[in-house]
Amino acid sequence: MDAVQDEAAGKRARGLDRAFEILDFLRQKRQALKPNEIAAQIGAPRSSVYELVNLLLQNGILEFTGGEGRVYLGRKLYFLGAAYENHFDFTRECEAALEQLANETRETAQFCMLDGNRYTVVRMREGARPFRISTDVGQSVPIPWTASGRLLVAHLSDQEILNFIPAQDFRLPNGDWLDPQNFIVEVRQAEREGLFTFNSIVDSFTHCFAVPVRGEEGYAAATLCLVTPRDDGIANRDHYLHCLKKAAAGLEHAPARSKRG
Amino acid sequence: MDAVQDEAAGKRARGLDRAFEILDFLRQKRQALKPNEIAAQIGAPRSSVYELVNLLLQNGILEFTGGEGRVYLGRKLYFLGAAYENHFDFTRECEAALEQLANETRETAQFCMLDGNRYTVVRMREGARPFRISTDVGQSVPIPWTASGRLLVAHLSDQEILNFIPAQDFRLPNGDWLDPQNFIVEVRQAEREGLFTFNSIVDSFTHCFAVPVRGEEGYAAATLCLVTPRDDGIANRDHYLHCLKKAAAGLEHAPARSKRG
DNA sequence: CATCTGTGTCCAATATACCGTACATGTGAT
DNA sequence: ATCACATGTACGGTATATTGGACACAGATG
Numbered sequence: 001m002d003a004v005q006d007e008a009a010g011k012r013a014r015g016l017d018r019a020f021e022i023l024d025f026l027r028q029k030r031q032a033l034k035p036n037e038i039a040a041q042i043g044a045p046r047s048s049v050y051e052l053v054n055l056l057l058q059n060g061i062l063e064f065t066g067g068e069g070r071v072y073l074g075r076k077l078y079f080l081g082a083a084y085e086n087h088f089d090f091t092r093e094c095e096a097a098l099e100q101l102a103n104e105t106r107e108t109a110q111f112c113m114l115d116g117n118r119y120t121v122v123r124m125r126e127g128a129r130p131f132r133i134s135t136d137v138g139q140s141v142p143i144p145w146t147a148s149g150r151l152l153v154a155h156l157s158d159q160e161i162l163n164f165i166p167a168q169d170f171r172l173p174n175g176d177w178l179d180p181q182n183f184i185v186e187v188r189q190a191e192r193e194g195l196f197t198f199n200s201i202v203d204s205f206t207h208c209f210a211v212p213v214r215g216e217e218g219y220a221a222a223t224l225c226l227v228t229p230r231d232d233g234i235a236n237r238d239h240y241l242h243c244l245k246k247a248a249a250g251l252e253h254a255p256a257r258s259k260r261g
Numbered sequence: 262m263d264a265v266q267d268e269a270a271g272k273r274a275r276g277l278d279r280a281f282e283i284l285d286f287l288r289q290k291r292q293a294l295k296p297n298e299i300a301a302q303i304g305a306p307r308s309s310v311y312e313l314v315n316l317l318l319q320n321g322i323l324e325f326t327g328g329e330g331r332v333y334l335g336r337k338l339y340f341l342g343a344a345y346e347n348h349f350d351f352t353r354e355c356e357a358a359l360e361q362l363a364n365e366t367r368e369t370a371q372f373c374m375l376d377g378n379r380y381t382v383v384r385m386r387e388g389a390r391p392f393r394i395s396t397d398v399g400q401s402v403p404i405p406w407t408a409s410g411r412l413l414v415a416h417l418s419d420q421e422i423l424n425f426i427p428a429q430d431f432r433l434p435n436g437d438w439l440d441p442q443n444f445i446v447e448v449r450q451a452e453r454e455g456l457f458t459f460n461s462i463v464d465s466f467t468h469c470f471a472v473p474v475r476g477e478e479g480y481a482a483a484t485l486c487l488v489t490p491r492d493d494g495i496a497n498r499d500h501y502l503h504c505l506k507k508a509a510a511g512l513e514h515a516p517a518r519s520k521r522g
Numbered sequence: 523c524a525t526c527t528g529t530g531t532c533c534a535a536t537a538t539a540c541c542g543t544a545c546a547t548g549t550g551a552t
Numbered sequence: 553a554t555c556a557c558a559t560g561t562a563c564g565g566t567a568t569a570t571t572g573g574a575c576a577c578a579g580a581t582g
């Protein structure tokens with residue numbers, strides 16, 4: 001990632017990067033793990049991981065939980081995250097927008113952002129459908145897999161996009177290869193139209209709608225999305241896009257704005 | 262602060278500790294600062310702070326905001342905090358408990374925890390009072406200043422308590438000195454009775470009620486509190502304590518329990 | 523003009539953080 | 553008993569992270 005600059009083999013890693021690699025890994029796994037397991041799965045020296053884990057435990061960044069010496073993200077991270085959320089106070093308005101979308105469309109509505117060089121669902125309202133069609137909140141997903149991804153990188157140049165997205169993220173879950181040049185074309189199209197919709201490429205039965213929520217810098221700081229069954233999505237396309245744009249307009253001042261002026 | 266183990270002068274600080282010192286400092290300040298200012302105010306070498314800030318920026322732990330090169334807590338921290346909150350899923354039940362307390366008492370209700378070796382208000386419902394009597398959410402406060410503090414350290418031995426709480430935290434905001442031995446007596450009393458109430462020692466017009474929320478380890482993982490005008494508090498003492506205990510009982514299984522079992 | 527403060531960058535010295543390796547333990551399989 | 557493996561601890565060598573100080577610049581102040 002960011003963290004993994006793996007220039008070449010045989011380099012010593014910086015403690016700080018290793019530490020956040022551990023934290024990110026635990027977040028991805030969403031469960032407590034033993035230091036040993038962490039070391040094995042992220043491919044880091046065991047002694048280093050033990051040392052870092054102990055340091056992080058002392059600072060409250062990690063906590064023992066789940067027994068057997070397993071550790072998970074700690075309370076301090078919750079406090080820091082709450083401070084961020086309080087400063088860039090998008091949560092309240094975001095929930096309102098999702099609520100509104102849910103009422104108007106009865107479909108699954110999501111608020112999405114970049115997490116480093118991947119995509120993540122920050123908040124979600126499940127639709128009224130009897131079956132559940134959605135990614136989990138907080139999971140990082142390759143940018144090219146998502147409709148929102150086309151919008152979230154649109155402020156970068158072609159070359160920057162290719163540098164930014166890890167090469168292996170162009171491989172789809174079914175093993176197919178997505179041509180990066182094709183992706184770029186879609187990015188530019190999404191940029192021009194201010195929206196992107198497609199039949200999901202990670203499953204075979206949903207249609208996805210995404211519109212940008214522009215921050216103060218003028219480009220997409222986040223997206224609002226709908227994930228719908230294919231027939232419903234295509235049948236209600238105009239209505240859904242109208243709802244999304246209206247909801248996004250209501251948010252357009254919120255992200256990256258301080259609560260206390 | 263917590264992180265500062267300052268054994269003696271003249272020691273090199275570990276990057277990780279320094280980094281989290283920076284993060285904690287920004288959280289306390291609740292505003293974006295320039296690296297230079299951070300270095301000056303936490304008493305760290307400028308060159309170190311610049312290097313660390315740049316590293317943290319690259320990882321998304323810090324973000325530029327506020328212009329002029331100022332930095333504040335970053336989006337990644339929000340994601341990590343959200344993962345913590347999702348794992349130890351106390352938020353929903355916590356809000357319900359505060360809601361209930363607010364309805365029953367019309368007073369300011371708080372959910373509080375330890376943040377390292379200090380006390381912090383995690384969530385709060387303002388009371389119906391025309392005036393506002395409360396600490397800000399997310400600020401760290403010396404443990405001895407608060408009613409909850411008596412409960413949150415009760416699982417420690419006398420000596421552990423004295424080691425745990427920074428000596429200067431026994432000095433009250435008005436300059437008075439709180440005798441640690443006296444504090445210990447109150448801790449043991451609170452432990453026996455399963456509650457603590459007093460006229461606030463940080464102002465002259467409120468009365469505070471605190472009851473423990475016990476985690477799976479059996480000791481106070483958090484507290485529920487009411488902050489009331491003195492007359493009202495004393496007049497409604499029994500009623501308020503009853504409400505608090507009921508609300509705490511409703512939470513007692515929640516903290517430190519995994520959502521996905 | 524000179525001077526001072528606030529800001530950011532660059533650099534070399536050395537204290538030490540990272541890591542490989544060995545050791546100690548427990549558990550389960552053969 | 554012997555092996556294999558998972559887990560945690562201990563320790564020394566060396567690559568390097570941390571740090572003080574030099575440098576550059578801009579704005580304010582006198």
